[in-house]
Amino acid sequence: MAQDLATGRLAREGLLSAEAQDQAQAVLAEARAAGLETLRVLVGDQHGILRGKTLVAEAFEGLFRAGLNVPSTLLLKDTSHRTAFAVWGQEGSQDGSQGANQDGGPSGGFVPMRGAGDVLLLPRPETFRILPWSPHSGWILCDAVMPDGTPISFSSSEVLRRAEAGLAAQGLQAVFGLEVEFQIFERLDSARSHSQSTMPGAPIRTRNLNQGYQYLTETRYAECEAVLDDIRRAAQGLGLQPRSVEIEMGPSQFEFTFAPLPALQQADAMVMFRTMVKEVCARAGLHASFMAKPRLDNAMANGWHLHQSLVECSSGRNLFQPAGDGSLSPQASGWIAGLLAHAAACSVMIAPTVNSYKRYLPFQLAPDRIQWGHDNRGAMLRALMQPGDSASRIENRAPDSSANPYFAIAAQILAGSAGMAAGLQAPDATQSPYEEGAARLPRSLGQALQAFEGSDLFATTLGPEFVSYLSQLKRFEWERYLDTVSEWEQAEYFNLF
Numbered sequence: 001m002a003q004d005l006a007t008g009r010l011a012r013e014g015l016l017s018a019e020a021q022d023q024a025q026a027v028l029a030e031a032r033a034a035g036l037e038t039l040r041v042l043v044g045d046q047h048g049i050l051r052g053k054t055l056v057a058e059a060f061e062g063l064f065r066a067g068l069n070v071p072s073t074l075l076l077k078d079t080s081h082r083t084a085f086a087v088w089g090q091e092g093s094q095d096g097s098q099g100a101n102q103d104g105g106p107s108g109g110f111v112p113m114r115g116a117g118d119v120l121l122l123p124r125p126e127t128f129r130i131l132p133w134s135p136h137s138g139w140i141l142c143d144a145v146m147p148d149g150t151p152i153s154f155s156s157s158e159v160l161r162r163a164e165a166g167l168a169a170q171g172l173q174a175v176f177g178l179e180v181e182f183q184i185f186e187r188l189d190s191a192r193s194h195s196q197s198t199m200p201g202a203p204i205r206t207r208n209l210n211q212g213y214q215y216l217t218e219t220r221y222a223e224c225e226a227v228l229d230d231i232r233r234a235a236q237g238l239g240l241q242p243r244s245v246e247i248e249m250g251p252s253q254f255e256f257t258f259a260p261l262p263a264l265q266q267a268d269a270m271v272m273f274r275t276m277v278k279e280v281c282a283r284a285g286l287h288a289s290f291m292a293k294p295r296l297d298n299a300m301a302n303g304w305h306l307h308q309s310l311v312e313c314s315s316g317r318n319l320f321q322p323a324g325d326g327s328l329s330p331q332a333s334g335w336i337a338g339l340l341a342h343a344a345a346c347s348v349m350i351a352p353t354v355n356s357y358k359r360y361l362p363f364q365l366a367p368d369r370i371q372w373g374h375d376n377r378g379a380m381l382r383a384l385m386q387p388g389d390s391a392s393r394i395e396n397r398a399p400d401s402s403a404n405p406y407f408a409i410a411a412q413i414l415a416g417s418a419g420m421a422a423g424l425q426a427p428d429a430t431q432s433p434y435e436e437g438a439a440r441l442p443r444s445l446g447q448a449l450q451a452f453e454g455s456d457l458f459a460t461t462l463g464p465e466f467v468s469y470l471s472q473l474k475r476f477e478w479e480r481y482l483d484t485v486s487e488w489e490q491a492e493y494f495n496l497f
Contacts, residue, residue: 005021005024005025005061005064006021007065008064008065009065009066009067010064010065010066010067010122013149014149015067015122015145015149016064016122020125021064023125024064024123024125027064027125027128028060028061028064030128030130031057031060031138034135034138035136036060036130036137036138037056037057038055038056038057038137038138039054039055039057039059039060039137039139040052040053040054040138040139041054041055041063041068041121041123041140041142042139042140042141042142043070043074043121043143043144043155043156044141044156044157044267044268044271044404044406045074045077045156046077046154046156046407046470046473047079047352047402047404048156048270048271048274048403048404048406048407049271050141050271050275051070051074052070052121052142053068053070063123063140064123067120067121067122067123067142068120068121068123068142069118069119069120069121069147070119070121071118072087072113072116072117072118072119073113073116074119074144075113075119075144075152075154075155076112076113076473078473078476078477078480079353079477080199080200080477081199082476083116084472084476084477085111085112085113085473086111087111087114087116088115088116089111089114112152112154112465112469119144119145119147119152120146120147121143121145122143122144122149123140123142124140124141124142125140127139127140127268128140129238129239129272130237131234131238132233132234132237132238133234133276133279133280133283134279139272141157141268141272143155144157153465153466153469154462154466154469154470156404156406157264157406159406159410159466160264160267160406160407160409160410161264162410162461162462163263163409163410163414163417163461164262164264164413166413166414166417167310167417171312171313172310172311172313173262173263173311173313174262174263174308174309174311174409174412174413174416175262175308175309175310175311176260176261176262176263176266176306176307176412177258177259177260177261177266177306177307177308177393178256178257178270178306179255179256179257179258179303179304179307179395180255180256180257180258180270180273180290180304180401181248181253181302181303181304181401182254182255182274182277182288182401183250183252183288183289183294183299184209184224184227184252184254184277184286185206185207185208185209185252185286185288185289186206186209186285187204187206187285187287188204188205188207189204189205191203191204191205204287206287208251209223209224209227209252209286210224210251210252211251212247212248212249212250212252212253212300213249213250213251214247215248216246216247217247220247221245221247224247224254227281227286228245228254230280230284231245231276231280232245234276235256238272238273240269240272240273241258241259241261241269242257242258242259243257244256244257248300249300249365250298250299250300251300252299253300253302260307260391260393263409264406266405267406267409270405277290289302290302290401290402291355292351292353292355292356292358292359292400292401292402293355293356293358293359300364301359301361302359302400303365303366303399303400304400304401304402304403304408305396305397305399306350306395306396306399306408306412307393307394307395308335308393308394308395308412308416309391309392309393309394310332318391319331320332320385320392320393320394321385321387321388321389321392322385322386322387325387326385326386326387328385330420332383332392332426333424333425333426334416334419334421334422334423334426335394335416335417335419336372336383336394336419337419337426337427338418338420338424339381339394339396339412339415339419340371340372340380340381340419340426340427341415341418341419342411342414342415342418342419342455343370343380344370344439344441344442344447344448344451345415345451345452345454345455345457346412346415346452347398347441347442347448347451348445348448348449348451348470348474349403349404349407349408349411350396350399350400350407350411350412351399351403351442352402352404352407352474353477354444354477354478354481356400356402356403356445357443357445357448360398360442362378362434363378363434365377365378366397367380367397367398367433368440368441369434369438369439370438370439370441371429371430371438372394372427372429372430373429373430373431373433376433377397378433378434379429379433380397380398380433380441381394381396381397382394382395382397396412398441407470414457414458414461414462418457418461445474445478445481449471449474449475449478452467452470453471
């Protein structure tokens with residue numbers, strides 16, 4: 001069998017290393033022993049949503065020999081599942097009548113993958129999992145590449161790998177820990193009528209699983225223990241290393257925290273966790289949502305707090321551990337300064353939706369200004385550092401749970417690294433994170449896009465193609481929002497004028 005994989009296209013063309021071939025053989029053996037019937041072959045898309053195809057058992061080996069083709073437009077969809085690029089347009093066309101897509105896409109600008117051909121999914125054997133809630137089926141994550149094996153500069157895993165490579169060249173590694181907030185609701189109406197099958201689909205109707213507003217209360221945990229146990233066990237079964245399960249501030253709101261891991265492993269864990277939670281809850285007639293700020297009475301916003309530290313590979317030393325007098329290390333100071341200096345430009349990558357910016361409100365345990373503080377939950381950056389504490393770290397509280405984890409973690413690495421490389425030093429820590437004076441985080445996706453496009457950080461590190469790609473993708477979403485007449489406008493003006 002090992003020889004069979006070695007003669008496949010992926011191995012012959014250097015797209016599946018000898019180590020990966022050995023791992024693939026182990027995957028095939030495990031799948032046979034488990035009687036696996038299906039394998040879900042997936043890629044984390046531009047929103048951190050898993051997309052792909054499902055193979056039957058007879059086709060498993062072929063995946064490791066030749067990869068799997070999927071439509072390239074999977075990487076070009078906005079959050080409504082519309083294609084945001086004029087893949088049918090003529091080269092350089094600016095005429096919407098010639099360049100617009102059948103599903104409403106725009107024309108002109110940077111247009112990757114014209115003609116909507118295929119991309120190739122390269123399996124990553126180390127990500128194979130048998131699903132605890134569906135034990136006849138498994139997951140495997142993939143890298144999306146061009147049909148000839150060329151990397152795609154804006155694909156999720158490629159972006160994060162490029163960010164990690166810059167640190168690796170310096171003998172450094174970034175380590176991340178996660179706190180993930182989300183809600184679970186009872187499903188009342190799944191919105192399946194024909195008229196509700198729109199792009200995007202109509203929101204389903206729900207009610208709370210518990211009343212909430214009883215933060216970390218034991219009785220609320222007991223009320224929800226059954227579903228939280230199902231989620232915890234599934235997370236452990238996937239090898240995701242959860243640390244705690246918590247009742248969060250708002251009704252039906254929960255938080256899971258996870259052990260620290262290197263960047264790519266943690267991004268993989270986050271996309272697996274979000275998908276698993278939604279699938280496990282759906283099987284129980286429930287609806288899980290990681291939306292930043294749901295439009296539901298009394299609902300609290302969902303943050304995704306990114307804990308981060310920097311490790312020297314040769315010694316394993318945590319470079320964010322402060323000196324004996326408590327002063328910041330040069331690396332921690334530079335990293336903090338970089339995250340602050342590039343906070344606005346990074347916003348699109350850590351708070352990616354129109355809705356994300358409804359979360360940045362004062363006195364809501366979310367930041368609204370670009371500041372840092374020592375163990376201060378109102379500041380954007382919360383420094384958790386003590387002399388002698390090998391777990392010393394920086395917590396960024398600006399990301400929300402809807403972020404693409406590959407892009408969000410890459411943004412942390414690139415901004416923090418830029419601060420260190422430039423010799424920046426952290427300003428004074430704040431004790432009053434909501435007072436006037438400090439620069440504000442962007443108040444809208446539009447402002448975040450202006451900051452992203454106006455910065456040279458990502459064009460320099462990831463290339464102008466990535467900047468054009470993400471800008472086009474998110475502007476398509478933003479402009480659809482601007483074109484929509486809201487309930488607020490109808491209430492404000494329909495009777496008055």
